[in-house]
Amino acid sequence: MTQTGNMTSLIMIFGATGDLAVRKLFPSLYRLYNRGKLDKFAVIGVARRPISNEEFQNSVKDSVLTALGKNENIDEFISHFYYQAHDVADSGSYGALKELANQIDEKYELEGNRIFYLAMAPEFFGPIALHLKSDGLTDVKGYKRLVIEKPFGHDLESAKQLNKQIRTAFSEKEVYRIDHYLGKEMVRNIEVIRFANAIFEPLWNNRYISNIQITSSEILGVEERGRYYETSGALRDMVQNHMLQMVALLAMEPPIRLTTDEVRSEKVRVFRSLRSISGGEVDKYFVRGQYGSGTIEDEQVPEYRAEPMVDKESNTETFVAGKVMIDNFRWAGVPFYIRTGKRMKTKSTKIVVQFKDIPMNLYYQPEKMLNPNLLVIHIQPEEGITLHLNAKKMGGHLDAQEVKLSFANTGINAMNTPEGYEKLLYDCMRGDATNFTHWDEVAYSWAFVDNISDVWENTKAGDFPNYSSGTMGPRASDELLEKDGFFWWPVDYLDVDICK
Numbered sequence: 001m002t003q004t005g006n007m008t009s010l011i012m013i014f015g016a017t018g019d020l021a022v023r024k025l026f027p028s029l030y031r032l033y034n035r036g037k038l039d040k041f042a043v044i045g046v047a048r049r050p051i052s053n054e055e056f057q058n059s060v061k062d063s064v065l066t067a068l069g070k071n072e073n074i075d076e077f078i079s080h081f082y083y084q085a086h087d088v089a090d091s092g093s094y095g096a097l098k099e100l101a102n103q104i105d106e107k108y109e110l111e112g113n114r115i116f117y118l119a120m121a122p123e124f125f126g127p128i129a130l131h132l133k134s135d136g137l138t139d140v141k142g143y144k145r146l147v148i149e150k151p152f153g154h155d156l157e158s159a160k161q162l163n164k165q166i167r168t169a170f171s172e173k174e175v176y177r178i179d180h181y182l183g184k185e186m187v188r189n190i191e192v193i194r195f196a197n198a199i200f201e202p203l204w205n206n207r208y209i210s211n212i213q214i215t216s217s218e219i220l221g222v223e224e225r226g227r228y229y230e231t232s233g234a235l236r237d238m239v240q241n242h243m244l245q246m247v248a249l250l251a252m253e254p255p256i257r258l259t260t261d262e263v264r265s266e267k268v269r270v271f272r273s274l275r276s277i278s279g280g281e282v283d284k285y286f287v288r289g290q291y292g293s294g295t296i297e298d299e300q301v302p303e304y305r306a307e308p309m310v311d312k313e314s315n316t317e318t319f320v321a322g323k324v325m326i327d328n329f330r331w332a333g334v335p336f337y338i339r340t341g342k343r344m345k346t347k348s349t350k351i352v353v354q355f356k357d358i359p360m361n362l363y364y365q366p367e368k369m370l371n372p373n374l375l376v377i378h379i380q381p382e383e384g385i386t387l388h389l390n391a392k393k394m395g396g397h398l399d400a401q402e403v404k405l406s407f408a409n410t411g412i413n414a415m416n417t418p419e420g421y422e423k424l425l426y427d428c429m430r431g432d433a434t435n436f437t438h439w440d441e442v443a444y445s446w447a448f449v450d451n452i453s454d455v456w457e458n459t460k461a462g463d464f465p466n467y468s469s470g471t472m473g474p475r476a477s478d479e480l481l482e483k484d485g486f487f488w489w490p491v492d493y494l495d496v497d498i499c500k
């Protein structure tokens with residue numbers, strides 16, 4: 001995991017005029033540059049629109065200023081950027097690109113190292129990979145790496161097809177499948193919290209943990225992404241990748257070393273242990289929802305079916321709650337509850353590890369049981385950890401009350417916290433694929449999700465829309481936990497002590 005690679009590279013960004021490149025990739029590269037993390041580098045932006053190098057460089061400059069509010073050394077930075085108008089289906093376009101790439105490689109002494117970043121619509125991923133090989137762009141004496149955005153396929157079958165196309169041009173070790181949650185500081189922290197603390201790891205199993213809850217809620221609706229979202233839905237957009245990745249990091253065994261292969265193979269073992277859900281059992285384990293109209297932050301917002309590019313009778317889910325069981329020795333019997341949705345009450349991603357109750361409660365708490373211990377990992381927007389304990393109430397006799405110990409990743413530390421994409425780009429340049437998803441992880445997670453989406457696609461959800469905008473999802477999501485004697489810990493209750 002800590003190998004230091006060669007930071008000299010030619011980065012080709014396909015889709016360089018798109019939203020992802022402008023909002024995330026250019027500012028991240030700039031931050032790496034300003035921190036002195038890039039050795040020799042150049043960027044070729046590739047997209048459909050015919051614009052000049054100068055126009056492209058100015059768009060990079062604007063994107064940095066908009067994202068970061070500053071841009072010292074920007075002229076030197078953007079002088080490394082070139083632009084090539086390109087038609088992804090035309091071999092002639094790739095020939096011209098190859099020529100430009102070779103010239104730039106020589107000019108900046110980039111040693112034939114190439115990163116191809118596909119920031120484009122997923123239907124182009126396979127064809128581009130094939131052209132890169134057939135038109136000679138991957139014939140280099142240095143390293144070649146393919147960075148590929150989500151979604152990686154639409155289901156297991158299409159993911160296999162895509163993988164086959166990619167693998168004709170790149171080996172598995174050369175493919176960097178982005179899951180941007182794996183670039184988030186507190187997601188990366190899960191391993192450290194677990195494996196570097198004597199007070200957690202011995203308790204991290206079904207003897208001491210009663211359930212784990214992962215919530216990733218958004219306030220935003222589908223916005224202009226209706227066309228994509230209609231074919232995706234929350235299950236494919238969030239569960240197949242981000243939510244299951246967090247489950248894997250929470251559930252995996254300690255790797256014997258922190259190398260890419262060891263960490264990934266432990267995660268794959270978790271995916272292999274996921275209890276598969278048969279068609280008839282989907283309702284027992286999973287709940288789907290779609291937002292209706294409602295009020296968020298004093299503003300009236302429309303229902304999903306009234307959003308642009310959305311079918312007026314859409315069956316697409318904008319909310320998913322599920323109970324994921326991991327059938328292995330460590331986790332047998334411990335539910336991992338996940339929920340994610342749009343137009344919810346708050347924007348928040350949190351993990352709550354709920355410990356089992358102590359065997360006998362000797363202490364009195366007025367009108368309620370002793371609170372269970374909770375470990376809360378705040379992923380976003382706040383970053384931190386809170387540990388909920390019980391302690392003696394000040395001045396009381398032996399009454400217990402809950403106390404919360406919090407660490408908030410704010411202040412000087414957070415100012416310097418690199419953005420997710422910055423870390424992932426840096427990892428890719430170093431050749432560290434630990435925080436990218438291996439094909440096996442993708443395949444197992446699609447197999448798990450396909451069982452659910454097959455049922456949902458073929459049965460109309462009669463109760464859609466079934467939650468109002470500005471709430472935490474449909475009632476059935478609460479019932480999913482109530483059946484097991486649990487409840488979702490309210491997000492506001494968990495927020496209390498962590499600085500924003």
Ligand code: NAD
Nearest residue numbers: 015016017018019020047048086087088119120122149150
């Ligand atoms: P976008 O629509 O804003 O940009 C698409 C880019 O592709 C543009 O530069 C366009 O010129 C180029 N393009 C389209 N057709 C082309 C063609 N035939 N030939 C050459 N160039 C062509 O898309 P985006 O939002 O930047 O998303 C890109 C990818 O990243 C998608 O796979 C998306 O799912 C993924 N992604 C985006 C975000 C985000 O925040 N935008 C987040 C996560 C994942």
